[in-house]
Amino acid sequence: xxxxxxxxxxxxxxxxxxxxxxxxxxxxxxxxxxxxxxxxxxxxxxxxxxxxxxxxxxxxxxxxxxxxxxxxxxxxxxxxxxxxxxxxxxxxxxxxxxxxxxxxxxxxxxxxxxxxxxxxxxxxxxxxxxxxxxxxxxxxxxxxxxxxxxxxxxxxxxxxxxxxxxxxxxxxxxxxxxxxxxxxxxxxxxxxxxxxxxxxxxxxxxxxxxxxxxxxxxxxxxxxxxxxxxxxxxxxxxxxxxxxxxxxxxxxxxxxxxxxxxxxxxxxxxxxxxxxxxxxxxxxxxxxxxxxxxxxxxxxxxxxxxxxxxxxxxxxxxxxxxxxxxxxxxxxxxxxxxxxxxxxxxxxxxxxxxxxxxxxxxxxxxxxxxxxxxxxxxxxxxxxxxxxxxxxxxxxxxxxxxxxxxxxxxxxxxxxxxxxxxxxxxxxxxxxxxxxxxxxxxxxxxxxxxxxxxxxxxxxxxxxxxxxxxxxxxxxxxxxxxxxxxxxxxxxxxxxxxxxxxxxxxxxxxxxxxxxxxxxxxxxxxxxxxxxxxxxxxxxxxxxxxxxxxxxxxxxxxxxxxxxxxxxxxxxxxxxxxxxxxxxxxxxxxxxxxxxxxxxxxxxxxxxxxxxxxxxxxxxxxxxxxxxxxxxxxxxxxxxxxxxxxxxxxxxxxxxxxxxxxxxxxxxxxxxxxxxxxxxxxxxxxxxxxxxxxxxxxxxxxxxxxxxxxxxxxxxxxxxxxxxxxxxxxxxxxxxxxxxx
Ligand code: ATP
Ligand code: MG
Numbered sequence: 001x002x003x004x005x006x007x008x009x010x011x012x013x014x015x016x017x018x019x020x021x022x023x024x025x026x027x028x029x030x031x032x033x034x035x036x037x038x039x040x041x042x043x044x045x046x047x048x049x050x051x052x053x054x055x056x057x058x059x060x061x062x063x064x065x066x067x068x069x070x071x072x073x074x075x076x077x078x079x080x081x082x083x084x085x086x087x088x089x090x091x092x093x094x095x096x097x098x099x100x101x102x103x104x105x106x107x108x109x110x111x112x113x114x115x116x117x118x119x120x121x122x123x124x125x126x127x128x129x130x131x132x133x134x135x136x137x138x139x140x141x142x143x144x145x146x147x148x149x150x151x152x153x154x155x156x157x158x159x160x161x162x163x164x165x166x167x168x169x170x171x172x173x174x175x176x177x178x179x180x181x182x183x184x185x186x187x188x189x190x191x192x193x194x195x196x197x198x199x200x201x202x203x204x205x206x207x208x209x210x211x212x213x214x215x216x217x218x219x220x221x222x223x224x225x226x227x228x229x230x231x232x233x234x235x236x237x238x239x240x241x242x243x244x245x246x247x248x249x250x251x252x253x254x255x256x257x258x259x260x261x262x263x264x265x266x267x268x269x270x271x272x273x274x275x276x277x278x279x280x281x282x283x284x285x286x287x288x289x290x291x292x293x294x295x296x297x298x299x300x301x302x303x304x305x306x307x308x309x310x311x312x313x314x315x316x317x318x319x320x321x322x323x324x325x326x327x328x329x330x331x332x333x334x335x336x337x338x339x340x341x342x343x344x345x346x347x348x349x350x351x352x353x354x355x356x357x358x359x360x361x362x363x364x365x366x367x368x369x370x371x372x373x374x375x376x377x378x379x380x381x382x383x384x385x386x387x388x389x390x391x392x393x394x395x396x397x398x399x400x401x402x403x404x405x406x407x408x409x410x411x412x413x414x415x416x417x418x419x420x421x422x423x424x425x426x427x428x429x430x431x432x433x434x435x436x437x438x439x440x441x442x443x444x445x446x447x448x449x450x451x452x453x454x455x456x457x458x459x460x461x462x463x464x465x466x467x468x469x470x471x472x473x474x475x476x477x478x479x480x481x482x483x484x485x486x487x488x489x490x491x492x493x494x495x496x497x498x499x500x501x502x503x504x505x506x507x508x509x510x511x512x513x514x515x516x517x518x519x520x521x522x523x524x525x526x527x528x529x530x531x532x533x534x535x536x537x538x539x540x541x542x543x544x545x546x547x548x549x550x551x552x553x554x555x556x557x558x559x560x561x562x563x564x565x566x567x568x569x570x571x572x573x574x575x576x577x578x579x580x581x582x583x584x585x586x587x588x589x590x591x592x593x594x595x596x597x598x599x600x601x602x603x604x605x606x607x608x609x610x611x612x613x614x615x616x617x618x619x620x621x622x623x624x625x626x627x628x629x630x631x632x633x634x635x636x637x638x639x640x641x642x643x644x645x646x647x648x649x650x651x652x653x654x655x656x657x658x659x660x661x662x663x664x665x666x667x668x669x670x671x672x673x674x675x676x677x678x679x680x681x682x683x684x685x686x687x688x689x690x691x692x693x694x695x696x697x698x699x700x701x702x703x704x705x706x707x708x709x710x711x712x713x714x715x716x717x718x719x720x721x722x723x724x725x726x727x728x729x730x731x732x733x734x735x736x737x738x739x740x741x
Contacts, residue, residue, distance in 0.1 A: 005035045005098040006313060007053070010070040011042035011077075011105035011112075014290060015151040015165025017298030018070040021104050023061040024306025027733055030058055032314060037096060041073040042105070043080035043112060049092035058737035065299055065580045066546050068168075068292050070151075074105070086116050090123040090144075094133050099141040100313045102306075103148045104164070107157070107341050110148045114322050114338050120144040146322035147309045148337050149302075153290055156200035158343035159335045160326025161364065164305065167297040169196070169203055169289040170210065170661035171539075176285055177211040177248060178452050178658065184246035185449075190236065190272055192282040194265045196289050197252040199348040203289070204252035205367070209374050210664040212411070212451030214239060214247045216378075217263060219254035219351050220359040221371060228257065233275030238380035240276075243445045260354045296542045297535065297662060299578040300726075301327060307729050308332045329697025330529055330722070366669070373672050376419050377412065381444050385421030392483040392682045394675070396442075397427035397434060398460035400490030402655055403519040403533030405663035407457050409488045411450035412671035414442045420679060425480060430461035430489070431496050435472035439480045451668075454536070454658045460489065464496045473500070474509035484513045484678040486671075490520030490531070491716050494691060498707045501689040513681035515674040515701070516691040519667070521655055524568035526710035526718040527702040528693025532670070535662040537564065537654045538574050545579040548648055549613060556607050556643040558614030558635055562628040564654050565619050568717040571654070572619035577730040581615040582606070585622035585631075587715070588724065596626065600638040606736050607643045614643060666694075673699055 008025045010018050022038065029036035038056050039045040045052035054060075064071050079085035093099070103113045124138040150157045155166035173195055184191050193213075195203045201218025208216040215232055217223070225231060236247045249272070255263040265282045272280040294302070305325045312323050312334055322337040343362065350359040360368060385391055396413050398406050410426070417424040426446065428438040450457055465473055476482075487493045494516050504510045518531035525531050541563055548559055561581075565571040569586030576584035583599050585591050603614050618628055628647050636645040659667070674692055681688065689704035702710065712719050 005037070005096055006100040006102065006310065007037040007039050007093065007098045008102040008104070009039035009042055009045065010072055010074045010151060011103060011109035012074065013106060013152065014069045014074050015153050015163070016068045016168035016290070016292060016294035017164040017302035018104055018151045019064040019067050020294060020299045020302035021149055021151070021164060021306040022070065022072055023064055024303040024733060025102050025310055026056045026061045027058060028307045028310040031732055031735070032310065037098060038072045042075040042109070043077040043089065044075040045073070046089035046092055047077060047079045047085050049088070049095070053092060053096060065578070066293050068294060080112055083119070086119060087123050087126060089116065090120060091127055091132055094124070094127065094137060094141065097141065099143065100145040102309045102313060103146065104151045106150065106152045107344050110324070110337055110341055113146045113148060117144045117146045117322055143318040145313050145316050145318065145320070146337070147313045147316070148322060148324045149305045149309055150324070150326065153203070154197050154200045155202040156197070156344065157340065158347070158362065159324060159340035160328065162301060162327055164298060164302045165290070166202065167662060168292065168295045170206055171295050172289045172292060173203060173207040173285060174210050174452070174661045174664070176283070176288065177207060177213065177250070180283060181211065181246060181248060181452070184248065188245050190247040190249070190276060190278065190280045192249045192251065192265050192268050192272070192280065194251050194253060194282065194284045196285070198254040199351055201252045202367070204250050205370055205374065206661065206665055208250040209370055209377070209668055210451065210661040211248065212377070212449065213250045214244070214378050215249040216374060217249070217251040217255035217268070219252055219256055220347070220363060221356060222256050222258045224258065229271040229275070233272065235378070235380060236272070236276060242380045244448065258354070258356065260352070293546065295660070296538045296574065296578040299542070300574060303577060303733060304332050304726070304729065308334070369669070370665070373412070373416070373668060377415055379419065382415065382419040383421070389421050390683070391422050392679065393423045393425055393481050394484045394486065394678055395425040395427050395439065395480070395482045396458070396486045396488070397430060398456045398458050398488050398519070399430040399493035399496055400460060400462055400520060402456045402460055403490060403521050403531070404454045404536035404655070404657060404659035405532035405667040406460070406488050406519050407450040407453045407455070408659055408664045409517055409519065409532060409667035409671040410458060411447035412668040413486050413675050414447045415444060416672050416675045418444055420675070422679065425482065426458055429459040430463065431465040431469065431473065432461045432463050433459060434476050435465065435469050437476045437479060439476065451664060452658050454656055462492050464492050465499060470500065470503055470507060474507040477509040477512065482512065483682050486515050486517065486674050486678060488517045488519045490518070490522065491524060494525060494707060497689060498704055501704050511687045513678050513687050514689040514704070515678055516704070517670050517674050518691065518693060521571070522565045522568045523570040524566065524717040525691070525693070526707065527691050527695065529695055529722050530666060532663050532667045533659070534570065536657060536660040537571055538578065539660050540654050540657055541571060541575045541650060542578045544650055544653065545575065545615070549579070549615065552613050556612055558603055558616065558639065558643050558645045560616045560618055560628055560632050560635070560645065560647050562618050562620055562647065562649040564650070565621070567621050567715040568721070569619045569622070570721070570723055572617050572622070573723060573726060573730060576617045576734070577726060579615060579617070580734050581617045582734045583616045584730065585616070585618040587619050587621045588721070591623040591626040596631065596634060600635055602736065603635065604639055604642050609737065669699070677701060
């Protein structure tokens with residue numbers, strides 16, 4: 001029998017995005033006809049009962065999506081660690097007939113939940129014996145169902161690839177390190193930045209990768225030599241000699257040496273001051289990392305997890321083991337909760353036992369790859385080529401509209417190519433520049449500082465080569481003896497390469513390996529679930545909409561926000577999910593007059609029910625006739641006495657700004673794979689043209705000749721788009737309060 005009374009609580013350390021999870025749990029549960037309660041102050045609220053267990057309605061979670069922390073409070077609670085505390089907790093749940101509990105917290109909180117579930121039947125019989133509940137009541141709720149979600153900025157949980165809050169914490173870290181880097185470079189200084197993570201180096205490692213830091217210390221992989229201090233100092237000195245003006249060392253709070261001795265930031269500071277003979281500053285980021293508004297990713301992840309948690313608890317059979325809702329390969333998954341807790345603890349135990357090989361083995365393969373990539377990127381200079389090694393000339397360029405992360409990808413490609421002994425060429429201004437022969441050799445320091453820069457340092461152009469351009473490009477390839485090409489760009493880049501490959505018979509020079517790396521804010525490229533820049537653009541939109549929403553506190557107003565994406569509705573849908581928009585218009589569905597009429601009525605009804613703000617997100621090409629101006633005019637006229645309407649066309653702010661941490665990390669990973677692939681192809685004489693992507697959790701290359709088969713050329717988007725399945729969830733979350741709730 002499905003549970004009809006469900007409760008949700010947040011416990012342990014807070015994390016950005018917990019509110020989105022709570023909102024999703026409450027709204028999904030109400031939508032499914034459940035009664036839903038929030039337990040305030042974590043397990044303490046269960047033990048205290050009374051006012052701390054509150055029935056929630058649709059509007060009690062309005063306006064919290066963009067807030068950091070958790071509005072229902074969190075706590076550490078010693079009482080709940082005792083059986084007596086849990087007995088009282090059971091009594092308080094039984095007073096409301098609650099026998100489904102959704103817990104958002106860390107390993108401790110989830111372990112507590114599991115213990116509670118196992119003890120439940122015994123706790124209830126005790127309550128019956130004491131006459132605190134009736135035997136019938138106990139018989140009606142023989143089991144407690146538990147579903148967990150991990151809220152933790154550390155991303156320290158096995159089974160789920162991301163935990164709620166980790167992406168936002170990375171945003172805080174990259175913002176801080178970017179800021180520190182600019183002052184460090186001005187004064188030619190060295191900075192140590194200490195980030196959170198007791199048993200998990202995720203934040204330190206990915207923070208370092210995203211910011212182009214020079215050294216990193218993480219608990220799972222301590223320096224593998226005893227004199228690591230000397231090695232670090234030598235490496236930084238070599239960096240100065242090679243022209244670096246600043247040094248950033250990022251360390252996790254759990255950093256240790258290979259004997260398990262704790263490494264403090266003061267130790268590192270002393271070593272560096274003595275070794276470099278200069279002042280070294282330390283910044284401990286501390287709680288800044290936990291605070292602030294959740295990133296777009298965290299809002300959407302938490303919303304999807306919260307939705308799935310309710311579905312899982314309604315589907316669970318009473319005797320089922322507790323379930324953890326997590327994410328894997330960009331999909332929401334259900335996992336056995338205690339097995340995941342167990343594996344998570346194994347990492348901590350391995351570190352404690354100084355079995356670092358095991359600790360690293362328990363981490364994901366992407367974590368290991370990231371660590372090895374970082375070790376190359378932080379070199380002062382590349383390894384010299386092997387004697388007698390074949391050195392290929394690999395050209396890198398950008399094409400299509402600028403997309404944040406293009407520079408990060410270019411930097412990684414150039415450094416990783418140089419480190420493998422090859423000659424890296426930078427091409428300015430896309431296909432146009434290539435046709436004009438704007439090709440120059442790049443060195444290690446040509447890309448210094450590019451990791452965090454938005455825009456395109458190489459320059460990009462939207463021009464797709466045709467006719468005479470192809471002839472000139474072929475000549476440039478021959479003149480510069482280009483052996484392989486990496487193109488970082490969007491739709492036009494793919495079209496251009498597709499055109500070149502189709503003309504190979506006429507232009508033999510095009511018979512070289514070419515790889516396209518998806519970089520487009522629209523996320524409209526085939527073969528990849530994500531393209532570089534889309535996450536940054538999404539965060540830009542979400543930031544702007546948060547501000548727009550705040551501006552409208554006093555009036556009854558509806559905003560129609562127009563976002564980019566051309567014929568791909570990705571940004572519009574993800575932005576609607578992350579901002580709680582009432583309605584979204586996608587080019588995949590178009591817009592009809594009938595729909596618009598319904599939407600006016602819904603808006604009117606909402607404002608009449610007391611809403612103060614309406615939010616509609618429209619993709620720029622959702623419909624050529626029903627433009628943003630048209631929709632605004634229509635709503636304004638129809639909503640006359642009830643609400644007014646304002647357009648907000650976000651425009652190019654979406655393409656600008658420094659890349660988000662996710663885009664930087666993704667750009668680095670994709671660039672590494674592309675360069676490795678091109679080198680391999682050069683060695684094997686394989687000239688297949690390809691585009692790379694991440695799909696179902698796997699990176700793979702697709703043959704460029706499949707481009708037109710995988711993409712809808714007229715509408716410039718992939719034929720299959722994974723994110724369309726999120727539409728019903730976005731619609732559910734933003735519904736008006738149902739009549740019954
Ligand atoms: P984080 O480590 O991310 O801050 P956490 O959930 O691991 O989060 P803890 O302090 O370990 O944080 O646990 C939070 C609360 O969960 C505890 O204060 C306690 O009330 C409850 N709890 C933890 N472990 C147990 C346990 N073994 N038995 C009963 N309750 C527990
Ligand atoms: Mg913990």
